[in-house]
Amino acid sequence: MLALDVRNLHKKYPDFQLKNVSFQLEQGYIMGFIGVNGAGKTTTIKSILNMLRIDGGEVYVFGRNMAEHETELKQQIGCAFGDVDFYTRSRLKTITDITKKFYRNWNEDIYANYLRRFKLDENKKIAELSSGMKVKYSLALALSHGAKLLILDEPTSGLDPVSRDDLLDLFQELIVDGEISILFSTHITSDLEKCADFITFIDDGQIVASAEKNEFVEAYRLVSGSEAQLGVIREELIAYKVNSFGFTGLIRTEDFDPSSDLRASMPTLEEIMIYFAKKESLYV
């Protein structure tokens, strides 16, 4: 079953637009949503959550149209935008007491468990929490109301390496029984190398690819060679960098001839992102 089905989202701003954004997330998997700052990650997520008025397209959550069943579906969605930035002078206890009234399936025991696990003190004010603790608090709220789909916008961005690792372990733990699905946007691609099953890559408001992680990486090759070789292959490259030894560039695997003299290697997610961003800058 599809936990999330995004179909042909369009959203036009004067200086930016989401164009035909489509991707699907199967229930029980983690999808990393990557792209550079300003690529359209948050716009897409806010469109999914009905926070923006889209110009076209549809979003289905567990098979039901989000626009038509927003209230009902939000009972099953947990979301976090970076860290908590509302009512920051209020105590966690106060925010929780208000929040839990909105959810039919609120589970006090699960909430208490996450408070212990994340070492969250309910008597602290949100402003007193570090960025990482704020993310953990958002997650504790989302998980305690029985959310089956977690939509997280850059949850790991403000975290130290240990907290990031801990959070990624938690994500993997959550999907073990196949009920919970996670879509999380990030520009820290190493997070995804560790825990994502699928990658959706957005660049300048368009989905470049949405595929299983290894399949996604295998679709590209990082090639390097001399400046003379660059002249031959330049048109096929997505983008390239010239250095004193020659060039290094990103190419689609289907466009790469393995019998050529070029040195080829598998790119990392970060390299794919960097070369796509470089391609954009070529046309600016």
Added chain:
Amino acid sequence: MYNLVMKDLKLGINPWFFILPLLTAALMLIPAWIYVIVPLYFCFITIPNVFGGFKSQNDLMFSTLMPTTKKDMVKARITVIVLLELMHLLAAMLVSLFTLRLYPNIDYLFFAPHAGFWGLCWVMLGIFNIVLLPMYYKTAYKYGAAAAASNIAAVLFAMVAQGAAMMVPQVHAIFYGAGLDRTGLQLSILAAGILIFAALTLLAYRISVRRFLEVEIL
């Protein structure tokens, strides 16, 4: 909707603004004062402060993340505003019963706090709402221009009503002369005022919902 109202009451609005109606109502005990200022304090003080609180606390984001609809968000917020307006007016009306008995022989230059006067106050708050809310819900966070325009509208209405009562003989008779002894007439003006308040607020709600549905939560 109920949860959103409770959220505003417990989290969004400082308890001070629920005490303020009692304090402003006490101003009704000042002999022959400009009593229309009493409900206007709600417009001058409570609304800008409460809306400023919602903005600085990023309430819009908090409410949006909850399983609610935009329509319910508007309905809940207007319910809370009307609740505060009711508190201000009812408290002032109650105290005014003592005012009339405490100073029976005083000369009122401005409106005396009879039922008819309170009818005008309800109309004034209705006008305040119809200007404030649709303007505010163009963004649901910018409140400066909406608060300024609605306050000006309410004050203008108060000035025109007071001016008419002073200068137009027929109106003067109702609020200063023989009309004060006609309980039926006074209560009718109060009832009409409440009806106009309800109609204007309902209209404000409808326009606000329509506008808020267009708002993007950034």
